[in-house]
Each structure stands twice: as C-alpha cells, then as structure tokens.
Amino acid sequence: MHDPPSRRGFLNATLALGTAVAAGCSALPPSDDSGQSSEEPTPTEQSTPTEQPTPTPEPTQTPTEDPSLPELGTDFETDASGDGIPDLLVEHIADEEGLDEINPYRKNVLVEVDRVEGVAAEETLSFARSVFADAPVENPDGSTGIDVHFVVSSPIPEVESNASVLRDYHFGRDRTSMFERRHRGFRHLVVLDDLSTGWYADPWVLAVESGQGGRLVDALAAHLAGRFDPLLGAESEGPGDATTDQLWLPGAEDATADQLHEAIDWDLVAEHLPATTPSLQYYERKYAHLPEDSEVPPPDATADDLGPAVGDPEKDTSGDGFTDEELLEADAFAAFEPDPLRKNVFVEVDYQEGLSREIVEKRMQEIQDVFANGPVRNPDGSMGIDVHYVISNEITFDGSVRTDDLDAFRTEHFDHLLEGFFYMIFVDDVEDDRLGNLLGVAGHQGNLIFTQPSPSTPLHELGHSLGLYATRPGVDQREYSFREYPSAMNYNSPRHALVFASEGGDPITPNDWAIMERLLSDEQPNNSLLL
Structure with a gap:
C-alpha cells in the first residue's frame, strides 16, 4: 500500500534539503593533498586488529544443485x-x-x-x-x-x-x-x-x-x-x-x-x-526489467530525479501527462497531495438533485480501488494509478439529460475547467436522439462524462475517456463473451463487473491496462490554467 499524503510531504522536504545542499550547506572536514581527512586517530583511538569470522555462505536452493x-x-x-x-x-x-x-x-x-x-x-x-x-x-x-x-x-x-x-x-x-x-x-x-x-x-x-x-x-x-x-x-x-x-x-x-x-x-x-x-x-509489469533481454529500465526513480530537483520544469517523471512541478505546486491539486513518482488522474464530480451522495461516493471509491490495484508500473517501482476525485455540486434540472446538453453543463458547472480534471456528472437518465436512452456517455473529447450510478457504468465511461474507444475490438460490442474479454468495456459483462482486462482468451487478447498506460499522457484533459 502507498500513502500519497505523507509521500508528498517527504518529497517536498527532500527537494528542500537538496536545495540546501546545493547551496553549500555542508560540514565536511578539511582534506590534505592526498584527498584524505587531515584528522588522524590518536593511538588510543586506533583499534586492535581482530580475526574476522568466516562468512556464512548464502543458502542455495536444492533443486539448482541437481x-x-x-x-x-x-x-x-x-x-x-x-x-x-x-x-x-x-x-x-x-x-x-x-x-x-x-x-x-x-x-x-x-x-x-x-x-x-x-x-x-x-x-x-x-x-x-x-x-x-x-x-x-x-x-x-x-x-x-x-x-x-x-x-x-x-x-x-x-x-x-x-x-x-x-x-x-x-x-x-x-x-x-x-x-x-x-x-x-x-x-x-x-x-x-x-x-x-x-x-x-x-x-x-x-x-x-x-x-x-x-x-x-x-x-x-x-x-x-x-x-x-x-x-x-x-x-x-x-x-x-x-x-x-x-x-x-x-x-x-x-x-x-x-x-x-x-x-x-x-x-x-x-x-x-x-x-x-x-x-x-x-507481476509481469512490476518485474518487466528482469528478463535478460529486457529493454525496460529498473524502476528506481526517487525524489532526486524529479523536475524541480534537476532543474527541468517540463519533466514528467511518471508519464501521466502532468509535469512534476504541476503536481507539486498547482493549487488545484494541493488538497490531493499527488505523488509525482506515480501516475495520477483527477476527476471533478457533480450529481443530479435527488440522487444519493452516498452512492456517488461509493462509485468513486470503487473506481479509485480498481485503478489503485491495476497492473500499471510506476517509475519508483510501485503499482497502480492514483485516481483523485472531488464531489462538488448537486445540480438541479428537470427530466432526462440529453447529450446535446454536454457543453452547457460543462460551461456552467465545471469548477476545474482547463485544470487537468475529467468532469463526471451522475444523473438519473441520459437520452440521445440517435441512440435513445443510455446508461452513460463520454463526450467532449472524453473529458465530460454523464453516467447513471449503476456499478460498472462510471468505470466504463472513464475507460472511454482514458483511451478505450469503441473502435477497439470488444469495446462497446457483444461480439465476445465476458470470458473472452473480461472487461467492464464489454457489453456482455455483468453489471457489477468492476474490472478492466489485463489478458483475454482466444480469439482476442485485449489488454485494457496496457492501452490506458500507453495513452494516459495524451488523454489527460487540458491543463493550461494549472500554473
């Protein structure tokens, strides 16, 4: 498990310490020309040589000896x-x-x-x-x-x-x-x-x-x-x-x-x-650097590698589409204390008057859990994606929401517009002139989501927003069984299937997680007003 709040505090403290050291705050003893310390121990300080114990050999597995x-x-x-x-x-x-x-x-x-x-x-x-x-x-x-x-x-x-x-x-x-x-x-x-x-x-x-x-x-x-x-x-x-x-x-x-x-x-x-x-x-993603022919670098990034520490304001260490500086300094993110060594997604949530705020909270926690346990590797060796969300407003409107209303809602109620947030609105019903009643819809380049509060629908729509488009095999289709494509993106999935596919069966082998990991930085919403 990870603890983003305490991790962020540690990172900021480490960066501050690094700045102090770089400014010359050191207390090393003076050296002579040989490069050794000029201080020598007195005779009473010198230790008497003692016989070193024979090191115990490392145990080996019995099978490898045969x-x-x-x-x-x-x-x-x-x-x-x-x-x-x-x-x-x-x-x-x-x-x-x-x-x-x-x-x-x-x-x-x-x-x-x-x-x-x-x-x-x-x-x-x-x-x-x-x-x-x-x-x-x-x-x-x-x-x-x-x-x-x-x-x-x-x-x-x-x-x-x-x-x-x-x-x-x-x-x-x-x-x-x-x-x-x-x-x-x-x-x-x-x-x-x-x-x-x-x-x-x-x-x-x-x-x-x-x-x-x-x-x-x-x-x-x-x-x-x-x-x-x-x-x-x-x-x-x-x-x-x-x-x-x-x-x-x-x-x-x-x-x-x-x-x-x-x-x-x-x-x-x-x-x-x-x-x-x-x-x-x-585990294959976590240890992707171990095979002898692997081209994947070891996951050993630390606070010393972050953009502010190396003087690169554009560096995005985790590859999530946000610079390290944005994650550490942006006021819009401050309450979440995001970790720049992990991948991050931000969601603002509104909901229709009459819906249970408790249910909305539960659905967002479910999404948070799914992504936190996902097979996605971060540069520090941790796994998963941190989904940060804020439940903002209860919105009053009459009747069903129509897909034509997307831009109007976005303009009127989206508090974090142009700050790198997806915008999700929980509603009773969604109507479309061409498709009829819908459980949910992801529109406006994917960063605006209307969804009913049924278990897997919010996860499904956020999946669309993160690159799992309907043009991909199995997505928004009934061609493959849930066994063949075990994903909330599959129309044949159970309503309670809170899961993305990491492997599928024949005849297709879609990997939702690999797609989202690869496209994450490209699919993040506009964040031009962050800093």
Missing part, C-alpha cells in the same frame, strides 16, 4: 513445472505475498480465500492442501503432487448464501476490494457457512461450504482442469450444483483422500493447469 533438473528460465515464457507461473516470478511472488518458499520444480496453485465472518476455514483448507500435495501428478524434480498456497484474507460480512450473491461479491457490487489479488495469478475461493447448491464455480470464482474438504478438492480440481470454462471445452457452462457432471464425485461432499485420488482425472488437471492460471500481468 544437474538432472532443467535450468530455470530467465524470461516470462519459461515455466519448468508447467503450472502457468514463469520461473522468473516464482520467488518474487512468494516474497510479496508472504508465502513459504515456492518450489519452481513443483506445480503450484495460488488461491486467495475469503470467508464469511465467523466461519472456520482452516481445517477445510488443510485437508485440500494435503490431498493436492499427494496427488498423482508428476513434477520435473521427480516428486508428485501439486502445492496449493492459500492466502486467507480478512473475514467478510455475513451474506446470503446463493450463487448470485457470490457473483456480485466477486465482481464488486458490495465490496470492490474483496478480491485483492486480481491480475496476480490467484484464483478466488469463498468459504461460506451454508450454500444452497452446496458449491459454486465459474472461470473466476469458486465457493464451498466450510467443513466440506472433499467437495473443495473436487471442485478446485475441476476448476484447474477448466471444466467450468467454455473456452477449454467445459462440459457445462452454467453454475454448478450437485446434479451436474462437472465434479468427479458430485454426491460426495466428504470424500476421502483415497477416493479423490482415484476419481479425479489428474492428467486433465495437469494438462489444463497452465491455461487456467489467472493473469499474472501485475
């Missing part, structure tokens, strides 16, 4: 174990996620676990972990099994136990940040006290009841094998229940380890595991 093992890859393509996680990222993921050491020569599965408050999950997870560890799946180091790494998040509030609620939670209607490890190679598991269908699964989320370890193993194995994924030849595309044939033991919620090892098609699990491993775009 010449029979394949060499681990140094790029994002090589995956020695065949689990879909590049060798280059294994150690970094383990360090960042606080996992025990991950063996790159064994197949690994990463699972974020959310559980309803008061529901015990450890016994269920422990059973599943042990069954997978002993599964008849061969690894390059001669061992068998799959290592499942569960990361248990904070408990979520109690919810009704049905599949639609699970989808809503996963896609963010009630808690956008519930699934914290999107784009990081993690699957999502929800453990409930009671689930009417016994279990639920789709290509993105899996849910089981607490205490049903056998059901969890069966359902997770089916998940890894792609049996819920139509792009991988799933036997059924709908939500699972106890009567479908997606599970190998559909009626055995408490199956034993031996029964599970015997019934599950482990060859199918191993075959499809790389394809079902979720996007790792977050």
Whole structure:
C-alpha cells in the first residue's frame, strides 16, 4: 500500500534539503593533498586488529544443485513445472505475498480465500492442501503432487448464501476490494457457512461450504482442469450444483483422500493447469526489467530525479501527462497531495438533485480501488494509478439529460475547467436522439462524462475517456463473451463487473491496462490554467 499524503510531504522536504545542499550547506572536514581527512586517530583511538569470522555462505536452493533438473528460465515464457507461473516470478511472488518458499520444480496453485465472518476455514483448507500435495501428478524434480498456497484474507460480512450473491461479491457490487489479488495469478475461493447448491464455480470464482474438504478438492480440481470454462471445452457452462457432471464425485461432499485420488482425472488437471492460471500481468509489469533481454529500465526513480530537483520544469517523471512541478505546486491539486513518482488522474464530480451522495461516493471509491490495484508500473517501482476525485455540486434540472446538453453543463458547472480534471456528472437518465436512452456517455473529447450510478457504468465511461474507444475490438460490442474479454468495456459483462482486462482468451487478447498506460499522457484533459 502507498500513502500519497505523507509521500508528498517527504518529497517536498527532500527537494528542500537538496536545495540546501546545493547551496553549500555542508560540514565536511578539511582534506590534505592526498584527498584524505587531515584528522588522524590518536593511538588510543586506533583499534586492535581482530580475526574476522568466516562468512556464512548464502543458502542455495536444492533443486539448482541437481544437474538432472532443467535450468530455470530467465524470461516470462519459461515455466519448468508447467503450472502457468514463469520461473522468473516464482520467488518474487512468494516474497510479496508472504508465502513459504515456492518450489519452481513443483506445480503450484495460488488461491486467495475469503470467508464469511465467523466461519472456520482452516481445517477445510488443510485437508485440500494435503490431498493436492499427494496427488498423482508428476513434477520435473521427480516428486508428485501439486502445492496449493492459500492466502486467507480478512473475514467478510455475513451474506446470503446463493450463487448470485457470490457473483456480485466477486465482481464488486458490495465490496470492490474483496478480491485483492486480481491480475496476480490467484484464483478466488469463498468459504461460506451454508450454500444452497452446496458449491459454486465459474472461470473466476469458486465457493464451498466450510467443513466440506472433499467437495473443495473436487471442485478446485475441476476448476484447474477448466471444466467450468467454455473456452477449454467445459462440459457445462452454467453454475454448478450437485446434479451436474462437472465434479468427479458430485454426491460426495466428504470424500476421502483415497477416493479423490482415484476419481479425479489428474492428467486433465495437469494438462489444463497452465491455461487456467489467472493473469499474472501485475507481476509481469512490476518485474518487466528482469528478463535478460529486457529493454525496460529498473524502476528506481526517487525524489532526486524529479523536475524541480534537476532543474527541468517540463519533466514528467511518471508519464501521466502532468509535469512534476504541476503536481507539486498547482493549487488545484494541493488538497490531493499527488505523488509525482506515480501516475495520477483527477476527476471533478457533480450529481443530479435527488440522487444519493452516498452512492456517488461509493462509485468513486470503487473506481479509485480498481485503478489503485491495476497492473500499471510506476517509475519508483510501485503499482497502480492514483485516481483523485472531488464531489462538488448537486445540480438541479428537470427530466432526462440529453447529450446535446454536454457543453452547457460543462460551461456552467465545471469548477476545474482547463485544470487537468475529467468532469463526471451522475444523473438519473441520459437520452440521445440517435441512440435513445443510455446508461452513460463520454463526450467532449472524453473529458465530460454523464453516467447513471449503476456499478460498472462510471468505470466504463472513464475507460472511454482514458483511451478505450469503441473502435477497439470488444469495446462497446457483444461480439465476445465476458470470458473472452473480461472487461467492464464489454457489453456482455455483468453489471457489477468492476474490472478492466489485463489478458483475454482466444480469439482476442485485449489488454485494457496496457492501452490506458500507453495513452494516459495524451488523454489527460487540458491543463493550461494549472500554473
């Protein structure tokens, strides 16, 4: 996590200190002609030489000492174990996620676990972990099994136990940040006290009841094998229940380890595991400088590299379209304390009289969370985009808003005009003479947005404003399923899908985040009045 307010204060203090040092505020001792300090220690100050201890050698991983093992890859393509996680990222993921050491020569599965408050999950997870560890799946180091790494998040509030609620939670209607490890190679598991269908699964989320370890193993194995994924030849595309044939033991919620090892098609699990491993775009972007042939520079920018520190008033260190000086000095940005080492977006928000300000605030917080966790790399090594917003005015007007009214509203109510802000107005309804009623619209070169307060519509319209135009494949279309293009920009996305695509399935592989990152500086609104 980052803390922009304290970071900005630190940056300003650092720049001030740098100015003082440059002005000659130093207290170094005088030097003789040799360049050494003219002060020498007295005999009593000289220390007696002591024998230096023999340094302890750095520990090495056992697998690398075996010449029979394949060499681990140094790029994002090589995956020695065949689990879909590049060798280059294994150690970094383990360090960042606080996992025990991950063996790159064994197949690994990463699972974020959310559980309803008061529901015990450890016994269920422990059973599943042990069954997978002993599964008849061969690894390059001669061992068998799959290592499942569960990361248990904070408990979520109690919810009704049905599949639609699970989808809503996963896609963010009630808690956008519930699934914290999107784009990081993690699957999502929800453990409930009671689930009417016994279990639920789709290509993105899996849910089981607490205490049903056998059901969890069966359902997770089916998940890894792609049996819920139509792009991988799933036997059924709908939500699972106890009567479908997606599970190998559909009626055995408490199956034993031996029964599970015997019934599950482990060859199918191993075959499809790389394809079902979720996007790792977050870590691939964060460590883009590590491959041997990478042309991406290390993310090591500091306050000393900012424009004011190097005397360059036009420098834009983060590449977000604002100069470092503008982010640090502009009065319009002062209340947000933006970090010039991170990418920034600013939004002024108004809303129609009668709409709930609380809902408007919630929608903007959801947008903020989505961008903060996005797979976008900053020059200081942090990830994500900071969306700063201010809710300004409650606007009174009669009837539906028409797209013809865009410029009039912009002129009358936009307080931060020409100061680098997007302008978003939440309204009840939007009408267009050609298109009829709309959920939202982004106009005036994208920096003016009318939107209904439904969950994903504000995110969708801001996506348009940041370069995800309707001319791009999948955007504002129904040609591709949500599985093929998992994005709020897809007209086939669930209404609560607060997500941009980092990778898609065949036949297209759009990357919304890469597009927005590349175009961000060009799509920022006019900021000619900032300074």
